[in-house]
Each structure stands twice: as C-alpha cells, then as structure tokens.
Amino acid sequence: xxxxxxxxxxxKLDEVRAILGKRIHLKTLRQCGITEEIPEEQxxxxxxxxxxxxxxxxxxxxxCFADDTGLEVDALNGAPGVHSARYATDGHDFAxxxxxxxxxxxxxxxxxxxxxxxIALILDEREYTFEGIVEGHIxxxxxxxxxxxxxxxxxxxxxxxxxxxMPAEEKNRISHRARAVExxxxxxxxxxxxxxx
Ligand code: IMP
Numbered sequence: 001x002x003x004x005x006x007x008x009x010x011x012k013l014d015e016v017r018a019i020l021g022k023r024i025h026l027k028t029l030r031q032c033g034i035t036e037e038i039p040e041e042q043x044x045x046x047x048x049x050x051x052x053x054x055x056x057x058x059x060x061x062x063x064c065f066a067d068d069t070g071l072e073v074d075a076l077n078g079a080p081g082v083h084s085a086r087y088a089t090d091g092h093d094f095a096x097x098x099x100x101x102x103x104x105x106x107x108x109x110x111x112x113x114x115x116x117x118x119i120a121l122i123l124d125e126r127e128y129t130f131e132g133i134v135e136g137h138i139x140x141x142x143x144x145x146x147x148x149x150x151x152x153x154x155x156x157x158x159x160x161x162x163x164x165x166m167p168a169e170e171k172n173r174i175s176h177r178a179r180a181v182e183x184x185x186x187x188x189x190x191x192x193x194x195x196x197x
Pocket of ligand 1: 147
C-alpha cells in the first residue's frame with residue numbers, strides 16, 4: 001500500500017515514518033512532482049489540513065494525507081495558533097517566530113501552551129481527520145539543537161527538556177504529531193490497510 005504524505009518537510013517525514021515504519025510506503029510531494037507551495041488559507045488548523053489534502057488529491061487522484069499544526073499559547077489567547085508558520089514574517093522563519101513569541105511572553109508567568117496537530121486523510125474519496133495534542137509550557141529562552149520550528153522553546157508536560165533537547169525518538173513517542181499519526185495508524189489498521197507490527 002502506498003499513500004502520499006503532503007509534505008516536503010524532512011523532519012515531519014522522519015517523525016511519521018518512525019511511527020508508520022515499513023508498514024506503508026509514504027510518498028512525498030516531490031516524488032509526485034508537486035513542487036509549488038500548497039495553499040493554507042483557512043482560519044483553522046483542521047481547515048488547513050483538509051485544504052492541503054484536497055489540493056494533493058485533486059492533483060494526483062491518489063489517497064493522501066496532510067497535517068497542519070499550531071502552537072496555542074494561553075497568555076496570548078491561543079496565538080500563534082493557525083498562524084504559527086507565519087507569526088513573525090511572511091516566510092517560514094523559525095528563528096524569528098521563536099524570538100517574537102519569547103518577546104510577547106516577556107515577563108509573563110502563565111506560560112502554558114499546547115501543540116495541536118490535525119491530520120486530514122482522503123481515502124477512497126472519503127475525508128477523515130485525526131487530532132493529536134501535547135500540553136506543555138514555553139521556556140524563557142531557547143535550549144537544544146534538535147527538531148524544528150518552536151521545539152527549542154517548548155517543554156512538554158512531565159518533562160524537563162525542550163523538544164529540541166530530547167533525542168528524536170523521545171519526541172516522536174510523545175509529540176502532538178505522533179499522537180495524531182497513532183490515531184491515523186489505528187484507523188488504517190481497522191480498515192485492513194495497515195498490518196500490525
Ligand atoms: P505546519 O503548517 O504543520 O508546517 O506547522 C506550522 C508551524 O508550526 C511550522 O512552521 C512550525 O513553526 C510549527 N510546528 C509544526 N510542527 C512542529 C513541531 O513538531 N515542533 C515545533 N514546531 C512545529
């Protein structure tokens with residue numbers, strides 16, 4: 001079984017491959033000849049995940065899934081949320097996004113936040129969504145070299161290290177994306193598409 005994962009982000013691909021393993025062949029956008037940026041113009045994370053999956057399905061006619069993630073910070077009323085990728089600038093400037101977030105939280109004691117991922121799957125022309133959430137807090141300053149995006153400033157609940165300080169296997173075990181992918185995997189297993197390991 002082969003399915004398109006609508007991403008060219010190698011970090012995400014590694015994370016998802018680590019969970020789905022060899023049980024399913026994941027094709028990337030590049031492997032499907034899709035090189036342009038996929039539109040993400042919806043006001044919600046779920047809307048963006050669906051928009052990306054629909055775009056790829058229309059272009060390829062194949063079964064596919066897409067994910068969208070937002071970091072929701074309580075003291076900022078849920079921002080950056082759906083705007084996480086373009087928080088500081090129009091591009092995907094991870095360092096600028098982190099710097100702006102730390103600046104906006106300067107002097108704030110309530111640093112509670114969560115990552116929320118929604119995966120939208122299109123399988124046999126039907127649409128499904130799967131959510132994964134990890135609660136945590138935003139640090140005062142950056143720590144760690146691993147991961148990507150907001151990883152150096154996010155400590156998951158019950159942990160002492162940021163996502164960027166942890167070994168990749170640990171992040172992949174507890175992350176928002178891992179939780180959403182596990183739900184996707186359980187669904188595909190129920191459909192008889194994915195074998196149990
Ligand atoms: P995307 O649209 O799913 O790529 O996610 C939007 C933004 O959220 C990205 O540009 C990253 O800054 C951030 N993000 C997504 N997933 C993660 C993660 O696992 N760790 C840290 N930041 C992430």
